[in-house]
């Protein structure tokens with residue numbers, strides 16, 4: 001059966017989201033944490049520790065840095081905590097990240113990338129190291145040189161999101177580039193990009209598939225891909241309430257901000273929700289937020305009803 005991975009989505013696929021997703025919708029084969037940023041302090045921040053101390057056996061921590069020594073420190077700490085795999089973020093397109101030559105910024109110069117990977121792989125021979133990458137900084141023509149660098153190392157897996165940095169998340173993913181790579185490389189590839197339905201052809205390509213926004217919008221997507229039923233109104237309500245309660249226990253009224261972000265995706269499941277969605281976007285407190293959220297959860301028809 002095809003392996004299905006939940007992509008890291010900063011601010012969305014937190015430990016709170018993962019626990020609710022596993023319990024209500026049957027989970028994913030693997031979840032990736034939103035990126036952790038090891039730095040010169042050589043300590044994880046409290047909010048990072050929250051993500052990796054929950055004892056989730058299906059969890060892969062992801063690291064964002066351009067300094068091999070920080071990566072190596074963090075990977076060894078994670079190994080001590082029981083993790084067998086760490087993921088290297090080489091795809092984040094954010095301007096501030098890229099300007100520091102991190103994330104997709106490291107794709108600008110294949111020699112710099114090679115130097116970083118050489119140090120990391122030399123220092124961590126027993127750790128499963130996977131990479132999540134884009135196919136270039138400016139142009140897909142950069143991809144063969146980047147792939148040649150990756151092919152020098154025993155990557156546990158290479159997740160390819162076939163867009164270049166400057167495309168951010170716009171336009172269509174370059175699936176042709178991924179398919180050509182899948183045929184040509186011996187590296188174990190994982191496909192990531194724009195999968196939103198069980199009918200997506202990427203699910204027939206024979207490699208694992210990682211899904212981000214499609215899963216945030218339809219948390220039952222993996223169950224549907226495996227032949228199960230779509231999310232019911234009751235499940236979505238349960239999911240929402242588990243997230244609200246989890247975030248409220250963690251951060252108090254600031255939970256509203258987290259839930260607002262979630263609705264950017266979840267709203268796709270409901271029809272005729274414009275008015276309460278507007279109220280959700282403006283909500284500053286639980287007293288503004290909760291009635292609007294429940295107006296949708298209890299009152300708006302599901303798109304597949």
Ligand SMILES: Cc1cc2nc3c(=O)[nH]c(=O)nc-3n(C[C@H](O)[C@H](O)[C@H](O)COP(=O)(O)O)c2cc1C
Nearest residue numbers: 007008009010034035089161193194195211212213
């Ligand atoms: C809000 C948001 C946050 C993201 N955070 C991360 C992250 O922390 N690490 C990472 O590797 N990718 C991150 N991504 C990229 C996704 O993991 C994924 O590669 C991208 O959304 C494309 O896949 P999709 O079309 O299935 O969503 C993020 C994307 C979005 C939209």
